[in-house]
Amino acid sequence: MTESKAVKDTAIDDQGIIKGIEQLSPEKIERVINQVLKSETGARLKTYVDTCVHCGLCSDGCHYFLAHDRDPKYSPAAKVKQTLWEIIRKKGKVTPEFIENAAVVAYTQCNLCKRCAMYCPFGLDIAYVMSVMRRICHKLGVVPLYIQDTAHSHSVTKNQMWIKDDEWVDTLMWQEEEAQDEVENLRIPLDKEGADVFYSVIGPEPKFRAQLIYQAAVIMNAAGENWTMPSMPGWDNSDMCMYTGDYEMMERLKKAHFEAAANLKVKKIVMGECGHAFRSVYDMGNRALGWKMPPLEVIHAIEYYNDLFVKEKIKIKKKFDRPVTLHDPCNIVRGRGLHEMSRNIVNATCKNFIEMTPNREHNYCCVAGGGVINCGPPFKNARVDSGKIKAEQLFAAKAKGAEVVIAPCHNCHGGLEDIIHHYGIDMELKFFGDIIYEILELPE
Amino acid sequence: MSNNNSWDWDTGKRLVADLEPWHNEFSYMEEARISPHGENIAAIVKNEDMEFTICSQGADGSFITWENSYDKIWNLKYGPDNRLSALISDMAEWTVSTDDTPWENTYDFAWDMTFNPAGTHVSVSTQKELQYSVITNDVPWENSYSRLTDMALSPDGNHTAAVVETIPVLESEIFKFRKGCYSVAVDGTPWGTNFMNVWDPVFSWDNARVAASVRTNYQDYFIAVDGKTWNKSFTSVWMPRFSPVDKSVTAPVKTNGKWFLAKDGDIVWDRGYHQLWHHFYSRDGLKIAAIVASEFGKWTLAVDDTPWEITFSQYLTDAVLSDDGKRAACVFKDDNKWGIAVDGGAWEDKFDMAWKPVFSPDGRKVAAKVEINGAYHVVVDGTVFKTAYDHLESPVFSSDGSKLLIKGIEKNRYHREIISVKGGL
Numbered sequence: 036m037t038e039s040k041a042v043k044d045t046a047i048d049d050q051g052i053i054k055g056i057e058q059l060s061p062e063k064i065e066r067v068i069n070q071v072l073k074s075e076t077g078a079r080l081k082t083y084v085d086t087c088v089h090c091g092l093c094s095d096g097c098h099y100f101l102a103h104d105r106d107p108k109y110s111p112a113a114k115v116k117q118t119l120w121e122i123i124r125k126k127g128k129v130t131p132e133f134i135e136n137a138a139v140v141a142y143t144q145c146n147l148c149k150r151c152a153m154y155c156p157f158g159l160d161i162a163y164v165m166s167v168m169r170r171i172c173h174k175l176g177v178v179p180l181y182i183q184d185t186a187h188s189h190s191v192t193k194n195q196m197w198i199k200d201d202e203w204v205d206t207l208m209w210q211e212e213e214a215q216d217e218v219e220n221l222r223i224p225l226d227k228e229g230a231d232v233f234y235s236v237i238g239p240e241p242k243f244r245a246q247l248i249y250q251a252a253v254i255m256n257a258a259g260e261n262w263t264m265p266s267m268p269g270w271d272n273s274d275m276c277m278y279t280g281d282y283e284m285m286e287r288l289k290k291a292h293f294e295a296a297a298n299l300k301v302k303k304i305v306m307g308e309c310g311h312a313f314r315s316v317y318d319m320g321n322r323a324l325g326w327k328m329p330p331l332e333v334i335h336a337i338e339y340y341n342d343l344f345v346k347e348k349i350k351i352k353k354k355f356d357r358p359v360t361l362h363d364p365c366n367i368v369r370g371r372g373l374h375e376m377s378r379n380i381v382n383a384t385c386k387n388f389i390e391m392t393p394n395r396e397h398n399y400c401c402v403a404g405g406g407v408i409n410c411g412p413p414f415k416n417a418r419v420d421s422g423k424i425k426a427e428q429l430f431a432a433k434a435k436g437a438e439v440v441i442a443p444c445h446n447c448h449g450g451l452e453d454i455i456h457h458y459g460i461d462m463e464l465k466f467f468g469d470i471i472y473e474i475l476e477l478p479e
Numbered sequence: 480m481s482n483n484n485s486w487d488w489d490t491g492k493r494l495v496a497d498l499e500p501w502h503n504e505f506s507y508m509e510e511a512r513i514s515p516h517g518e519n520i521a522a523i524v525k526n527e528d529m530e531f532t533i534c535s536q537g538a539d540g541s542f543i544t545w546e547n548s549y550d551k552i553w554n555l556k557y558g559p560d561n562r563l564s565a566l567i568s569d570m571a572e573w574t575v576s577t578d579d580t581p582w583e584n585t586y587d588f589a590w591d592m593t594f595n596p597a598g599t600h601v602s603v604s605t606q607k608e609l610q611y612s613v614i615t616n617d618v619p620w621e622n623s624y625s626r627l628t629d630m631a632l633s634p635d636g637n638h639t640a641a642v643v644e645t646i647p648v649l650e651s652e653i654f655k656f657r658k659g660c661y662s663v664a665v666d667g668t669p670w671g672t673n674f675m676n677v678w679d680p681v682f683s684w685d686n687a688r689v690a691a692s693v694r695t696n697y698q699d700y701f702i703a704v705d706g707k708t709w710n711k712s713f714t715s716v717w718m719p720r721f722s723p724v725d726k727s728v729t730a731p732v733k734t735n736g737k738w739f740l741a742k743d744g745d746i747v748w749d750r751g752y753h754q755l756w757h758h759f760y761s762r763d764g765l766k767i768a769a770i771v772a773s774e775f776g777k778w779t780l781a782v783d784d785t786p787w788e789i790t791f792s793q794y795l796t797d798a799v800l801s802d803d804g805k806r807a808a809c810v811f812k813d814d815n816k817w818g819i820a821v822d823g824g825a826w827e828d829k830f831d832m833a834w835k836p837v838f839s840p841d842g843r844k845v846a847a848k849v850e851i852n853g854a855y856h857v858v859v860d861g862t863v864f865k866t867a868y869d870h871l872e873s874p875v876f877s878s879d880g881s882k883l884l885i886k887g888i889e890k891n892r893y894h895r896e897i898i899s900v901k902g903g904l
C-alpha cells in the first residue's frame with residue numbers, strides 16, 4: 036500500500052483513494068482534466084476562479100475553517116487553491132499526489148453547503164468548484180471507497196443501498212401489514228395510476244428506517260390522500276452519483292425517478308425528509324437532463340406537511356410538549372427557502388420552540404452533507420471534529436432548554452447523531468414525520 | 480396487441496357490472512381492473528376470513544370471487560388476451576395465478592409480471608433462497624443468480640432476458656466491480672462477456688437477438704448486441720431498439736455534449752440535440768420518432784431527425800406514430816397544464832392529466848383519455864366528450880377505425896360502450 040502524503044497527513048486509510056491513485060499516470064491526469072475543463076465547465080468556472088480576489092471574507096462562513104481554529108487551509112478560497120486553481124495554473128500537469136490531496140479536500144472537507152457563497156462579496160460558489168474537482172476525480176477513478184460503493188449500488192439497482200427489487204416491495208408490504216394493526220385496512224397503494232401523490236423516499240428508509248414509511252402511510256391515510264408508491268426501480272430519490280461526480284449515472288437515476296412517477300400519471304411527487312435528494316431532483320439532476328425545473332411538480336415533505344396543516348387535512352391530539360429546536364438543512368433552506376414553512380410546522384405541532392443560532396439560511400451544515408458522511412468510517416473522526424461549530428450551536432440551544440432536535444433530512448440525522456454522541460450533548464433527534472405521527476389524531 | 484376483430488363491436492352502452500354491491504360486501508377492495516375487450520372487471524378484495532381473493536362480475540349482474548384465497552395478492556392485471564393474472568402468496572410462498580389457476584412453482588418472492596403482446600406468455604422475476612431467476616408460463620430458467628434486474632420478454636413469448644450478476648461482487652469491492660461483474664442472461668444463459676453495468680435488454684422482432692446498454696468503465700458507454708459491443712463508445716447511451724425491417728439496432732447516443740441517434744454504431748441523426756430518448760419505429764419500420772429537447776428546456780417530437788417547430792417547456796411523453804408512420808402524436812406538459820399534440824400542433828383544450836393518444840388503424844383519428852377537474856373524459860381529435868367518468872380506460876378503435884370502445888365507471892356502475900366515429904363526431 037502506498038503511504039502517500041495526504042494519507043500520512045490526515046491518517047486516512049481509504050482504499051478507494053489509495054488504490055485509485057496507484058492507477059494514475061501524469062498523462063491520464065492531464066488528459067482527463069483538460070477534457071473536463073474544456074467540454075464541461077466553460078465560463079462559470081473561469082469566472083469563479085478569475086474573480087476571486089483572495090480576500091478571505093468567505094472564511095468565516097465555513098464551519099471547517101471555524102472548527103479548525105481558523106486554519107487558513109480550511110478556508111473556502113484555500114480549498115480552491117488546493118484544487119482547481121492549481122490545476123488551471125498548471126494546465127492539468129499535476130501529480131498523482133496532488134490529485135490525492137485534491138480528492139480528500141473536495142470529497143471530505145467541503146459539504147457543498149453553499150454557506151460561504153452568502154459571505155463572498157461576489158457570490159462565488161465554492162461548492163460548484165469543489166463539484167468540478169469531484170467530477171475530475173470520478174473520471175480518474177479516485178473516489179473514497181464508501182461513497183463509490185454507494186454510487187455503484189445506484190448504477191445496478193437504481194437505489195443507494197443495494198436493495199433488490201423484491202426486498203423493496205416486501206418491505207412496503209411488511210410496513211403496510213404492521214400499520215394495519217393500528218389502522219384497519221390501511222394501504223400503501225402500489226403503482227396506483229392517476230394518484231394525486233407519488234411518494235418517494237431514499238434507499239436508507241427501507242433498509243434501516245422502515246418505520247418512517249409506516250409513519251408516512253399513517254399520515255397520508257389520516258389526510259385522506261390519494262397516493263401511491265412504485266413497485267419498481269425509480270422509487271429511490273437519493274443520488275450519491277451527483278456527489279461522486281458520476282453525472283451520467285445521476286442522469287440515469289433522475290430519469291428513472293421522474294419516469295416512474297410520470298408513467299403512473301400522478302399529479303406530483305412528494306419526497307420524504309431528505310435534503311440531498313431534493314437537490315438532485317429539484318436542481319442538479321433535472322437540469323442535467325434538460326429540464327429547467329422538475330418536469331412534474333416536486334415537493335419536499337416540509338411543503339407537504341405544511342400544506343396538511345394549512346388546509347386542515349390532519350388533526351393533532353395535542354401539541355408535542357418537549358422543548359424542540361430546529362436544524363435547517365442546507366439543501367432545502369439555502370437551496371429552496373423552506374425555512375419559514377419548517378417553522379410553521381413546528382408552531383403547529385410543538386409547544387415550546389427554541390431557535391438555534393444562527394438559523395434559517397445562515398445555519399451551519401451538519402457536516403454530513405455533500406456526501407461527506409457517505410465517505411464512511413475512514414473520514415468519520417475528521418468529520419466529527421469538524422462538527423465543533425454545530426456542536427456549539429446544539430449546546431447553546433440545549434442550554435436554553437431544548438431537548439429535541441428536529442432535522443428534516445436523513446444526512447443531517449446521520450451527521451447530528453454523530454455530533455451529539457461525540458460531544459456528549461444528550462439531545463434526541465427527530466424528523467417532522469416522527470413528531471406528526473406521535474401527536475396525530477387518527478380519523479374514526 | 481391482440482387482434483380485436485372478435486370483440487363485440489355493436490354500437491350501444493351495456494352495463495357490465497354494478498360495483499355498489501361489491502363495496503357493500505367487502506370491507507376491503509382495491510382499484511378495479513378492466514379487461515382489454517371490456518367484457519370483464521375485477522378487483523382484489525378481502526373475504527369474510529380477511530383473506531385476499533379476486534372479485535369479478537358474474538352473470539346477470541351478480542359478482543363472483545375466485546375459489547382460492549391467499550395471504551396476499553398484488554399486481555392484478557388483465558393480459559392482452561383478456562385472461563386475469565395476479566401474484567399470490569400463501570405461507571410466504573409466491574407464484575402467479577391466471578384465472579384462479581396457480582402455477583406449481585413457488586418462490587420466496589415474485590414480481591415484475593410481464594406479458595408478451597399476444598398475451599400467450601406471462602413472465603415474472605423470482606427469488607428463492609436469495610437466488611434470482613425468471614419463470615415464464617410456469618417454466619423456470621435452469622440457472623439462478625445472486626442479482627437480477629430488467630427482465631424482458633421476447634415478442635413471441637418464448638424467450639426471456641435479464642441483467643444478471645455473473646460474478647458475485649460484495650458491497651465495497653469497488654475495484655472488482657470496475658472490472659465487470661454484470662451481463663445479460665438469455666433464457667438463463669449469460670452472454671460470454673461481462674460489463675461494469677448493463678441496462679435495458681431488449682429483444683429483436685424475430686425473437687433471436689438481444690441488445691442492451693452497457694458501460695465498460697465510467698467514460699465508455701456502448702450498445703451491446705448478443706454480448707458484442709458496437710465498435711464505438713459514447714459518453715452515454717439510452718435504451719436501444721431493433722429495426723422491425725432489417726437486422727440493425729439504433730440507440731440514442733451522447734457525444735461531444737450532444738445527443739444523436741446511432742445505427743449499429745454510426746450516427747444517423749446528425750442534427751444533435753440537448754436530449755434525445757424513447758425513440759421508436761413506425762409499424763412498417765420505415766420511420767423513427769423520438770422525444771427530443773432541441774435546446775435546454777425546449778421539448779418536442781422529432782420524426783426522422785426533423786423536430787416539430789412547436790416546443791414544450793415542461794415534459795413530453797407517450798409519443799406514438801400512426802400505423803403508416805405518416806402521423807405522430809404525444810402528451811406534453813406546458814405552463815403546468817397537460818395537453819395533446821398531433822402532427823406538430825397542440826389541441827386547444829388543456830387538461831389536468833392526459834394519457835397516451837391512440838391513432839385509429841387508418842391513421843385518420845386520434846383519441847385519448849384525459850382528466851379534467853378530477854373526472855375522466857374521452858377526447859377524439861380535440862373534441863372532449865361530455866361524459867365524465869370516475870374511472871376510465873384509454874379508448875380503443877375497431878380495426879376499421881369506424882368505432883370506438885369506451886370502458887368507464889360512473890357512480891360505481893361499469894359500462895362498456897361502443898360508439899361510431901365514422902365520418903366525424
Ligand code: SF4
Binds near residue numbers: 152
Ligand atoms: S460550501 Fe460549505 S463546506 Fe464547502 S467551503 Fe463553502 S462553507 Fe465550507
Ligand code: SF4
Binds near residue numbers: 092094156
Ligand atoms: S470571499 Fe469570494 S472573493 Fe473573497 S476569497 Fe472567498 S471566494 Fe474569493
